[in-house]
Amino acid sequence: MPLSFYIHIPYCVKRCGYCDFNTYTPGELKAGSDIAQVSNGYIDLLIQESKIARSEVSTSKPISTIFFGGGTPTLMEPADLGRVLKSLEADFGFAQDIEITIEANPDTVTKAKLNQLLDTGINRISFGMQSASSHVLKTLDRTHNPENVIKATTWAREVGFNQVSVDLIYGTPGESIADWDQTIDAALALPITHISAYALIVENGTKLAAEVKRGEIIIPDEDQTADKYLLADEKFTKAGFNWYELSNWAKAGGECRHNIAYWQGSNWWGLGPGAHSHIDGKRFWNVKHPTAYRERLISSTSPIMDSELLSDSEKESERVMLEIRLPEGISKSSVTSAALLRLESYLTGGQLSAQDWELGRISLTLSGRLMADRIVREILL
Template identity: 45%
Template structure:
């Protein structure tokens, strides 16, 4: 995809000052970039206490986030009611519950939360307890996502996770008891040394916990991470793509049998429990990203904040948006992204959205068993199970 990167982001954003999000699927993402410890596989924009410099800390984050939200409201015009809010990280629940609730109240005060708005917070199982969960639910949070990753102690240790097996299951029960409407568990498959039995054990434990949403992601070895270095040294074997494919097939079969339906390649939910915030990303909604390194997308422009919390705080203290860069997307760019994102969904992509050559490629993909031929004949491009395993190839062939 070709995009025009703007050299002067502040000037570019000033040119769209007053952009309206009225009538759009509008969400707000809040990136809380703090972790108690760094997991060996993670390359997200996160910081432990030892990695933070001056002018930034967990306790000052609430003031910086609120400052950016108030700037955002002045920047946008019209009725900017928020349908979804997602606190991600990092580990948002390392902040006091009062700070998370205060940020949510400012979002409501500045923009207004739609009736029935979905408000999600990510958490590690060891970063919350029943009291904190009750405070968050009472403060307006409706959905929580726990990083379970595995139910096998050996795999948790390899991934540098700090909770013990059984804790995620306890937190699911406590979250529902506290009043959360929806609960997700995140799983990772394909970890070096993981066996088929390990993966079955994790899936069975996750389902037995009773969440209404489960996400399952293949482990990706990101350059520069501790895990990548261990594999490069030969301390661990690299993940095997064929093994990961087998894990995915088993997960889809097992979760489907347990009443969960896939609605996005890596996500399964019980009816009505799909993550509306993430669906906004995949369905070409608009959002403002708050926090260090957070991305935003409004009026055909994508921009991202400076990454380090200290630099982020300094920009806000100076009264300027903490923007590091901007891309202006052409109609061709928007089309490419629409195909890439909507094809990940079980609802698929309207075939009418494809151009002539792209439709011909979709017909070939259906003949190869990668797209559902009956659905294509009815006007929609929907990946088959095999197509989901080869989604990147399918998308590339359609777009080229």
């Protein structure tokens, strides 16, 4: 089975109001006033953890994908990210066609920095665009100016990134269909090869959740959010971006192989605080806080906090949940006959592809994609 690495960079300059990712501002870490100060020594900890991975993982296969996620990985010095890559390459080897992605906040890159990132071997970049509408960005509490996304993606292509992606969010309170339409057009005007579009999730404990609770902002209804999905799919498809997972569209050859590895239940090791790993059916995860992570490693203790072995039924639920989101869906022979009976109404209702059903597969049509969770529940009942 191929091996992937996720590398977590848990720092952001400012926390966006909707985000509950495991990331920290310098102020939250109370260890200094800037990112350079709080992240000092962090790369060495990642390298140290990668040595633990080397001793634990028995595969002799080279690494096929790496993903720097966050947080804001582009706050780190490219040379430092390059040090982690060099160490992984020396210990595991890289597949010839390795895909190495970095998530980037559009405000944190310059053309020179993009050049340096490319020089480290990173060959795919994903920008957090979210929206082209200033008032939506304001509700999301984002700091970037929409103009910076145009600059950043153009520079990325100019310096030689062949794979450039943007992340979009739809369904933000106050976002009209016209705003979303404008965001879609703005994204499609960029020199990109991949788009992820996720409906906004109001995560407990965020500033956004508090605003919703106080009634200061109102979450749009589900029908409008579904209409936005349909509009995005129509326009992306027309522009040559094909859906290859419920929330992801790509030009031919632009699919993110790292994400495909997750969805197919492949092996991956997550480096960094709070990072999760999955190796041969075993899941384990690291202590969440960067300080706890540092303390573990400097005392030569493993940062792994806990682990679980998935039971066969848990593995099966996970497989169904992930694979139904892909265009090829799942095979009919892998589900119970009772589940097949329950799915018949979705087949006649047009939410499952009749053509694929004949070929022995359960796959979602466009209207089925809007109720993927319900269909998963029917399968697993």
